[in-house]
Amino acid sequence: MLESKSTINQENNWWNMGKMIECQIDSVRVSLTNQDRIIVLKDKTQERYVPIWIGLFEAESITIALQNIAVARPLTHDLMLAILNKIGARLLRVEITGLVSETYYANLVIETDKTLFIDCRPSDALALVVRTGAPIFVDEDILEEAGIQPEDVLVFDDGEPEDETEETGDLSAFEDFLEDLGKGGDQDDSFSPEPPDPGPETD
DSSP, rough: OOOOOOOOOGGGGGGGGEEEEEEEEEEEEETTOOOEEEEEEEEESSSEEEEEEOOOOHHHHHHHHHHTEEEEOOHHHOOOHHHHHHHTEEEEEEEEEEEEEEEEEEEEEEEEESSSEEEEEEEHHHHHHHOOOOOEEEEHHHHHHHOHHHHHHHHHOOOOOOOEEEEEEEOOOGHHHHHOTTTTTOOOSSSSSSOOOOOSSSO
16 A cells, blocks of 8 residues: 555644654664564653554665765755755654554644645655654554553563564564564555556657
8 A cells, every 4th residue: 555645734634633742763673574674663751662664765764864874875865855954944843643544644844934734654754853853743642552562562472583683773672572563564654656657658
């Protein structure tokens, strides 16, 4: 499935969102069994985590920025940030606003001469966060629905060997749990988007 949806004026639909909880990026992980990438957000107010499946290229972009790896030419998210800077805009925050049919939705909240709410994939939003230091907020309803707490892991602890490695951060207690969730779990559905229709050829 594709995560993109029809444009919604989030500024005029603010009442659809509940209380927003500030979170931070805890780790970026890769499964050794199927090479899926998972970014784990941590609630800043308590021990609660939200895993979001993301695409390979977005995961690499996030990891490159987290590890301060120099690249010869700007990556897509570097270009997005350069455009914002050139037009005098600033990323105020990122909001994870919805979870529908196992797909997360997010907003970039951008300040120009006014505040703009731009619908985007969480993976792209988080790739900008690691480049700007902008805060991340997650709707409390999402944390209630998809959040993982340490005591939840005990239910899934079957003593099997660990099948995931961690690219950054430390969340080893959740490795078996995240593996059990599988690819079909809550995800930022950026794996294999359908190729765009090239349209009719023109001279």
